[in-house]
Amino acid sequence: MEFFLQQCVNALQWGSFYALIALGYTLVYGVLRLINFAHGDVFMVGAYLAFFIATGFLAPEGAFGFSRELTLWLTIPLTMILTSLVGVTLERVAYRPLMRKGAHRLYVVITALMCGLILENGNLALLGASRRALPELLDKTVYQIGGVAVTNLKLWVIVAAVLVFCALHLIVTRTRMGMAMRAVSWDRFALPLMGIPLERVIVFTFVLGSAIAGLGGLLFAMSYPALDPYMGAMTGWKAFIAAVVGGIGEIRGAFVGGFLLAFVEIMVAAFLPSTFRDLFAFSTLLFILWLRPTGLFGRPLTSKI
Amino acid sequence: MLQVSNLKAAYGKIEALHGISFQVNRGEIVTLIGANGAGKSTTLKALMRLRPPESPVVTGGDITVDGVSLLDMAAHRVVADIGMTLAPEGRRIFGNLTVMENLQLASWSRREQDTDKAIRHIFDLFPRLAERARQRSDTLSGGEQQMLAIGRALMTQCAILLLDEPSMGLAPLIMYDMFRTLKKLNAEAGLTLIIVEQNAHLALQVADRGYVLDTGQIVAEGPAQELLHRPEIKAAYLGG
Numbered sequence: 340m341e342f343f344l345q346q347c348v349n350a351l352q353w354g355s356f357y358a359l360i361a362l363g364y365t366l367v368y369g370v371l372r373l374i375n376f377a378h379g380d381v382f383m384v385g386a387y388l389a390f391f392i393a394t395g396f397l398a399p400e401g402a403f404g405f406s407r408e409l410t411l412w413l414t415i416p417l418t419m420i421l422t423s424l425v426g427v428t429l430e431r432v433a434y435r436p437l438m439r440k441g442a443h444r445l446y447v448v449i450t451a452l453m454c455g456l457i458l459e460n461g462n463l464a465l466l467g468a469s470r471r472a473l474p475e476l477l478d479k480t481v482y483q484i485g486g487v488a489v490t491n492l493k494l495w496v497i498v499a500a501v502l503v504f505c506a507l508h509l510i511v512t513r514t515r516m517g518m519a520m521r522a523v524s525w526d527r528f529a530l531p532l533m534g535i536p537l538e539r540v541i542v543f544t545f546v547l548g549s550a551i552a553g554l555g556g557l558l559f560a561m562s563y564p565a566l567d568p569y570m571g572a573m574t575g576w577k578a579f580i581a582a583v584v585g586g587i588g589e590i591r592g593a594f595v596g597g598f599l600l601a602f603v604e605i606m607v608a609a610f611l612p613s614t615f616r617d618l619f620a621f622s623t624l625l626f627i628l629w630l631r632p633t634g635l636f637g638r639p640l641t642s643k644i
Numbered sequence: 645m646l647q648v649s650n651l652k653a654a655y656g657k658i659e660a661l662h663g664i665s666f667q668v669n670r671g672e673i674v675t676l677i678g679a680n681g682a683g684k685s686t687t688l689k690a691l692m693r694l695r696p697p698e699s700p701v702v703t704g705g706d707i708t709v710d711g712v713s714l715l716d717m718a719a720h721r722v723v724a725d726i727g728m729t730l731a732p733e734g735r736r737i738f739g740n741l742t743v744m745e746n747l748q749l750a751s752w753s754r755r756e757q758d759t760d761k762a763i764r765h766i767f768d769l770f771p772r773l774a775e776r777a778r779q780r781s782d783t784l785s786g787g788e789q790q791m792l793a794i795g796r797a798l799m800t801q802c803a804i805l806l807l808d809e810p811s812m813g814l815a816p817l818i819m820y821d822m823f824r825t826l827k828k829l830n831a832e833a834g835l836t837l838i839i840v841e842q843n844a845h846l847a848l849q850v851a852d853r854g855y856v857l858d859t860g861q862i863v864a865e866g867p868a869q870e871l872l873h874r875p876e877i878k879a880a881y882l883g884g
Contacts, residue, residue: 441696515748515749515752518748519752521738521740521741522740522741522749524740525738525739525741526737526738526739528698528732529736529737529738530720531692531719531720531723532694532719532729532730532732532736532797533750533752533799534720534723534729534750534752534753534800535720535749535752535753536718536720537720
């Protein structure tokens with residue numbers, strides 16, 4: 340029983356990463372009807388940015404030499420801001436020109452795939468294949484709750500994912516920008532007729548999605564200090580599938596889908612040979628999609644991709 | 645005020661407007677009538693500076709409002725700066741938003757910030773919307789959706805309102821009611837209206853002046869009452 344609870348905590352932490360990435364997929368899809376396949380790699384870029392910011396601030400002989408605590412508090416917003424700039428740049432340089440020319444969405448999706456590969460291989464070329472480790476920014480404390488060991492970092496990861504979800508929910512349902520995002524997802528033709536600049540709404544969406552991925556990257560780097568250029572590829576794919584299973588375009592769906600996938604993965608790895616993990620995880624997701632092709636929270640739409 | 649001169653517009657390589665010219669004065673109701681594919685909706689979309697693929701590319705001529713050319717303007721600027729908007733064909737309301745949210749969203753570029761007052765005004769014009777304020781707007785009936793589409797357009801504080809097929813799919817009673825409201829807005833608030841209609845008879849009854857489009861060209865124009873009684877127009881567009 341204790342072992343099971345321990346695995347649940349692990350699944351919650353692992354699911355938080357999936358959820359944080361899946362939210363970005365679902366936001367961009369909701370607004371642009373575009374599957375931004377570069378998003379997993381934006382997450383990777385976020386982790387690397389966190390690495391460089393943190394090591395830069397910490398270096399005792401460097402210009403800053405900040406304390407670990409101060410470094411952490413500065414790294415969080417800086418990583419989010421810089422990662423969102425990367426996301427916005429992708430939109431500006433790669434997607435917007437295509438959309439302006441009225442290209443079919445399929446071409447934009449292929450472009451997104453290519454952008455992801457460019458980010459991966461650009462990173463490989465610039466920084467080499469060696470793995471990097473984020474310096475420890477947080478003193479590790481282990482809480483024992485009824486025989487289950489929970490580190491403070493794990494708690495922070497889970498809390499961060501829940502807070503991000505709540506904040507996002509508030510933005511989308513309560514603010515005028517969120518209203519505009521929902522409106523675009525329904526009918527982008529009519530939005531400019533309300534005097535609303537469509538491109539500003541799109542940029543805002545990319546800022547939100549990429550900033551969340553950046554935060555995910557930072558937390559991931561803190562939890563698993565082994566950064567490599569391809570770290571975003573598989574995690575990104577899985578998060579995308581999690582978003583689809585939850586019902587892509589639905590914020591709740593991305594959140595629930597992320598945790599669901601992590602739960603299956605962790606439990607299979609815990610109770611069965613770990614080589615079964617992905618087979619079981621994807622079979623489960625396939626089964627859910629077979630039951631509900633639009634995902635857990637999705638509504639059928641006339642056109643996808 | 646609004647001056648369209650020798651406007652040419654195309655979808656890809658296919659030219660849909662072959663150089664049309666017309667003008668609309670402040671406070672006027674002008675209608676564009678014509679058969680399917682004559683270029684009526686195309687004209688409105690071109691005026692609003694909407695983007696392809698749904699909308700045409702202007703390939704020649706000019707559109708000016710009070711001497712300012714709209715050609716290099718984005719659609720949202722036409723709404724915000726010129727004060728002109730479109731209630732599009734098929735209404736295109738945001739079905740996943742409530743009636744209230746649809747109206748609030750349309751106040752995005754209002755200079756005057758009193759949104760609540762503006763919404764009350766819309767509810768006075770269309771009391772049915774007030775009853776449905778908290779409802780998701782895709783649950784509204786066709787007539788209510790058209791009221792919302794017009795209400796939403798008015799929320800932008802427009803001085804010129806373009807209406808594309810406002811009567812489509814409406815029961816006659818609701819249709820007359822809507823046109824009465826539009827006429828009232830024109831008379832009391834000085835709202836300029838440009839109405840595109842299949843129902844040419846109805847449109848000419850409401851309008852001050854009319855233009856007849858045929859395959860991308862203006863083939864007749866004049867005061868609405870006069871057009872109503874011209875034999876060739878009667879034969880072609882008014883059903884004898």
